[in-house]
Amino acid sequence: MKAVLFFVLFMLEVCVALPAHAVGEYLRIKDIARLQEWRSNQLVGYGLVSGLAGTGDSMRNPATRQSLANMLKQFDLTVPVDQIQSRNVAIVMIMADLPAFAQKGDRVDVTVTSAGDARSLVGASLMMAPLKGADNKVHALAQGAVSVGGYKYDANGNVLQKNHPTVGMIPAGAIIEVPVNTSMLDAPTSVRLKLSEPDYTTASRVARAINSAFARPIAIARDAGMVEVAVDEGESQRFVEFMTKLENVMIEPDSRARVVVNERTGTVVAGAGIKLSRVTIAHGDIKLSIVTENQVSQPTFIGRAGSGVHTVVVPSSRIEVAEANQSITQSGTSVGDLVQALNKVKVSTRDIIAILQSIKAAGALHADLIIQ
Incomplete structure (x- = not known):
């Protein structure tokens, strides 16, 4: 009989000061929003x-x-x-x-x-x-x-x-055989932009960027997911040119920090720069092996054995324990740094997912943890 138990032991201390908002990537409005009437x-x-x-x-x-x-x-x-x-x-x-x-x-x-x-x-x-x-x-x-x-x-x-x-x-x-109704192209007085990811900060930035690009206040954020843009009579007659300029306005979108884990495939995807607060994680590796060997015990004088004397099978067990201790200490660690550190000590992907879940439960992961 042989039983094997795996348990990894290492200590990780992470001490982070959450930085100010980092400079993000500028994108076109057409990449993060669509016309409200534009649907399949x-x-x-x-x-x-x-x-x-x-x-x-x-x-x-x-x-x-x-x-x-x-x-x-x-x-x-x-x-x-x-x-x-x-x-x-x-x-x-x-x-x-x-x-x-x-x-x-x-x-x-x-x-x-x-x-x-x-x-x-x-x-x-x-x-x-x-x-x-x-x-x-x-x-x-x-x-x-x-x-x-x-x-x-x-x-x-x-x-x-x-x-x-x-x-x-x-x-x-x-x-x-039947075309889609495109009545919105018939001299519209306004258009509504729907954000792919509703966010109040992004909606406000979109409105400010449009007003700056057209040099007049024509855009207003109605809510976290919609920005309404006024179209005057002259621009409605040149609607295609107006939309071309509008959808190519560059903005810096904002987004919530997210960490996505897939338990079925063992995939972990984290947004860049997601930081961890001070946290201590204990995980270990103890390998316990129990090996049983059967030995045969024969009587000393087989030829002169009396009644009740027979061969006996005697089990002999051996227990082996191997323990590996590892310690990693880093400062200013992000989720990406943490995953790399865990990979260096050969922690399985599913264990990494369990660790991230525990960090989130402890309140040290400042991001939305999405389990798929």
Whole structure:
């Protein structure tokens, strides 16, 4: 019997004085905000794919047979549903995003997912299918060859699979039939900028930067996520030039300190310069090994053994303990420095995540800790 226990021991003392606001990076307004009217719309549809090599929906899926029979009727071919036995077709759901300012004839990418019990969509081609929006109107038509980044083959109980073969894409596979309403371009008197990350400081800086760039007070921060910009009559007639100047105004955005950890993958991502207050961390490494060896005890005189004398198995146990002590002391340490120090002493990523959680609970990590 052998049992192994791992426990790391090191001491870390971090003494930091939180510095003043460091100079950040200047970005364009178009990189951190969008027009309030500028939004995408989701489209969804239902259709059939063909060309599968026997990996389509089985006969247990009546929706597939009914859909194929309905499609054949459109070509003046009537086939009873109970006589359709093809496994080279499958029913799929089709999804796409209708971008802002999309016009008739534009193409968008579509995602195709199996809706039945098809084993794989490799080699599939989507037959023309309408895509509808939330208003239940057809906004696009999709068709084309499905690109699947995987495969699945099985025979006699053996399965060979790569990635997810029941989901695929058709690049530029849908053609827009109904353009997006762009009424905001018809001589607007104001525009509203929505910040990607709502923040009062950033909104205030955006308004000040716009007023400085246009040399007059035309922008005002309504709340943490929106800045309203007035457009006079002359600029509304040259709206494209106005927006070009507006979206290229440079500002220094502000943001909250964040540390993101992913327990599934063991990933730790921290913003630059996130500091730690004074904290002491104890973590150790004790390796305990218990090894049991079985020895055989034989009687001294085997030939003259009497009643009740027999061979006995005697267990012999040995305990070994190895302890490694490590100590690291740093001053002015950030989260990045802490992670590097832990990596030097070969602390696993999951232990680093646990340490960061403990530091946050102790109140020494001045950032939002996001667990994914």
